[in-house]
Amino acid sequence: MKPSLAKGTRDFTALEVSRRRFIINILQKNFELFGFQPLETPSFENLSTLTGKYGEEGDRLIFKILNSSINEAKESKKNQMLNDFQKTLEKPFNSENITDKALRYDLTVPFARFVAMNHGQLTFPYKRYQIQPVWRADRPQKGRFREFYQCDADVVGSESLFQEVDLVQLYLKSFSDLKIPVTIHLNNRKILSGLAEYAGITDKLIEFTVALDKLDKIGKEGVVKELLEREIAQESIDKLDFLFNQSNDALENLLLLKEKFVGNEVGLKGVEELEFVLTQSLNLGVNMENLVFDITLARGLDYYTGAIFEVKADEVQMGSIGGGGRYDNLTEVFGVKNIPGIGISFGLDRIYLVMEELGLFPEEATSKTEYLFANFGGEETVEALKLIMQLRVKGISAELYPENAKIGKQFTYAEKKGIKNLVFLGEEEIKNRTVTFKNLEAGEQKTVSLEEFLR
Known part of the structure; x- marks a missing residue:
């Protein structure tokens, strides 16, 4: 059978792994620069931990895992287990008889679960970063995979809006270091709640926000159609028509909302919070x-x-390459109240695609062997290995061509691997304590003393 990859997954070549590490190293450096500490959580969680946290659409994209009691059955009980499994198929798919665990959908909910379990031992505000893969049963397309990495930074235990301001700074510094020109789009959930109240659709808040979030994908007509399908009255939709005609002046738009939110406490609170974040960011x-x-x-x-x-x-049509927000009530679903939180995420895979398209990866983002030693066999090979060991002690990458093959074949190997230098340590070099090497990029060959080579 011809081997194949599962849809929405990828293999990563040496070049791709090196470039991904380049991105991760920059993000990790900035996370720690801003005071975040590392955390890792399991790749799968109890299904009950994940469901009900991502909305109706998100719940459908959770990868569920077959019940371990079936997977771990002993051989002697296999037939009985198969019979039991056949019976469970007659029950709803979400039955715990079929699945009680799932691959993590994101890093935020597992983090909230961790905080709820360990809040007595944590020092608040608690700042953590996490760089791990997540899984979603989504339809694969450009920039969207079923298995992908998220790079998150979260703060819990503080209601201060300066956390929002600091995360804006973290975003801007990180993307500046990656040389990616970006725009950060901001809103406030309280403003969305205020809009629902203004339009008289408070009971349809989730349906309203889910449809509104698709504006850049399906346009005004598509959003209006979906709102009608979700049984939101045309009168309410008409009151929200101004949403589709915003100016480019953020302060002007906020002023308009203040006028519409007179007497709307939650909406005005959202405007006030957003004004603070924008103003303080501008002050910085x-x-x-x-x-x-x-x-x-x-x-x-x-x-x-x-x-x-x-x-x-x-400069690239890629959708979002980062996102996040404040989630002050998330740990409450795990029985722990009054732990406010806020966090952001960097989309590693999409960032990679953007940098690739814009040609932003520097030469040092590619991992290459510095020196390949030609294999001449016999005593020369032994001496080459000794010199290779000395280079490695100095932190310089070096390797020996494994066979005593024709020199042309060894040249070809070095060129295909992108190795910078081919080293010749033959009988004459050993005798004179010299090293001959050719820079394959410049095409220059030189002989230097052994001491100079090892400097």
């Missing part, structure tokens, strides 16, 4: 062109309660 020197108040931004997740972030690359 952030260019207003890098920040956009996007009143239609909803992100479609049920657990956000305040600020919402989404990052888009300016």
Whole structure:
């Protein structure tokens, strides 16, 4: 049978792994620069931990795992287990007889579960970063995979809006280091709740935000159609028509909302919070062109309660390459109250695609062997291995061609692997304590003393 990959997954070559590590190293450096500490959680969680946290659409994309009691059955009981399994097929798919665990959908809910389990031992505010894969049963397409990495930074235990301001700074510094020009789109969940109240559809808040979040994909007509399908009255939709005609001036848009939110406490609170984040960011020197108040931004997740972030690359059509927000009530579902939280995520895979398309990966992002030693056999090979060991002690990558093959074959190997230098340590070099090497990129060959070579 011809081997194949599962849909939505990928193999990564040496070049791709090196470039991904380049991105991760920059993000990790900045996470720690901003005071975040590393955390890792299991690849799968109890199904009950994940369900009900991502909204109706998110729950459908959770990868469920077959019940371990079936997978771990002993051979002697296999037939009986198969019979039992056949019976469970007659029950609903979500039955715990079939599945009680699932691959993690994101890193935020597992983090909230961790905080709920360990809050007595944590020092608040607790700042953590996490770089691990997640899985979603989504339809694969460009920039969207079923298995992909998320790079998250979260703060829990603080209601201060300066956390939002700091995360804006983290986004901008990280993407500046990666040389990616970006725009950060901001909104506030309280503003969305205020809009629902203004339109008289408070009981349809989730349906409203899920549809609104698709504006950039399906346009105004598509959003209106979906709102009608979700039984939101045309009268309410008409009251929200101004959403589709926003100006480019964030402060002007906020002023308009203040007028519409008179007497609307939750809506005005959202405007006040967003004003603070924008104003303080500008005070810190952030260019207003890098920040956009996007009143239609909803992100479609049920657990956000305040600020919402989404990052888009300016020069590539890729969708969001980062996002997040405040989720002050998330740990309550795990029985722990009064632990506010906020976090952001970097989409590693999409960031990679953006950098590749824009040609932003530097030469040092590619892992290459510095020196390949030609294999001449006999005593020369032994001496080459001794010299290779000395280079490795110095942290310089070096390897020996494994066979005593024709020199042309060894040249070809070095060129195909992108090795920078081919080293010749023959009888004459050993005798004179010299080293001859050819720079394959420049095409230059030179002989130097052994001492000079090892400097």
